[in-house]
Amino acid sequence: MVGALCGCWFRLGGARPLNPFGPTVVQTSMSRSQVALLGLSLLLMLLLYVGLLGPPEQTSWLWGDPNVTVLAGLTPGNSPIFYREVLPLNQAHRVEVVLLHGKAFNSHTWEQLGTLQLLSQRGYRAVALDLPGFGNSAPLKEASTEAGRAALLERALRDLEVQNAVLVSPSLSGHYALPFLMRGHHQLHGFVPIAPTSTQNYTQEQFWAVKTPTLILYGELDHILARESLRQLRHLPNHSVVKLRNAGHACYLHKPRDFHLVLLAFLDHLP
Known part of the structure; x- marks a missing residue:
């Protein structure tokens, strides 16, 4: 649970x-x-x-629509990545949502939380990945370097034919999302960092150069990684910041209703 x-x-x-x-x-x-x-x-x-224990919100904002089918599989090639995917139930939006995860979680988290089902209901294709060494994805040698991690993520999106991606990146997944972001890939249409790691590896000038629309999300009770990452992410020129009250580091688990509302508002207003 x-x-x-x-x-x-x-x-x-x-x-x-x-x-x-x-x-x-x-x-x-x-x-x-x-x-x-x-x-x-x-x-x-x-x-x-x-926020170290950060109790999850007692809420019914967990979705289990029987009309939503969650698909699962492995990307092709010698470095397969396990993924879960939902297709839009209604008229599809142009952007597609790619969900990464933190150290204690994997792609199944987004199904349990109902995020995949909700995005499908709202007309979004969404893909949740198991990063190498987590969930059903085997460890990969390429993941040991910054360039390798960016290449792995780029290849996974290409294999899954994801276009105009909005990348949701909590915590540990910053190791993958930030190198990918810095390379300015054309398919990255939006960025949602949630207290990601590795922000200290980049300069203020590098953040300034990124034009991707960004929603910076963090929990009010996350006094360590959220503050450290926010200090750097604020240099992104096209960003907004949302603090989820009474939520810890994994704020999307502690306040799922608020998280979903804020995420959908950001997605719905992307050009």
């Missing part, structure tokens, strides 16, 4: 009843135990606040 992001189990031993005639050290021991439990509770609350 999408909500099962972090399970924390604690086994607390049963305390012996206090002996009113016993030494006071027993009472002191119990008092320290209670303090320890209180401290543990406060620590968990702090983790939730800073």
Whole structure:
């Protein structure tokens, strides 16, 4: 389940009843135990606040339209990439959405979250990829270099005949999306970075040179990678920024309804 992001189990031993005639050290021991439990509770609350645990939003914004068929397969060639794909149910939009993923996830995340189904309902073709070494994609030697990662992504889009791509790139997938973005491929029609990694590898001048329409998304409680990436991504000349309130690093999981609304608004207004 999408909500099962972090399970924390604690086994607390049963305390012996206090002996009113016993030494006071027993009472002191119990008092320290209670303090320890209180401290543990406060620590968990702090983790939730800073977004490390970031509880998913309790929402019905999970889509399972039986009319939407999620296709799956491998791209051809010697370096296959596993993908999931949906076709538009209604009149197709010109842009096509390519969804990458973070370190703890894969293409199945976007099906579980309902993003693929929702995009299909709204008339978009959408493709979610398993990056090399994740999900159903085997590790690939080319993924060890920046140029290799950009080439892998370019080849996957070509093999899948994706035109006018809008690239959604959370977290780890910045290793692939940013080299691809910097090369200015003609099929990249939009960019949606969600606190991506690797922004520090590029100069302010390199970001300035990118004209791709960009929606910068991040969670309010992501105080580390979101801030670091935002510092660099703000140099993109054609961008807007949206902060999802009460969401952590994987803000699309914590606030799926808000994420979907913002993403659809961005897609619907692309030229």
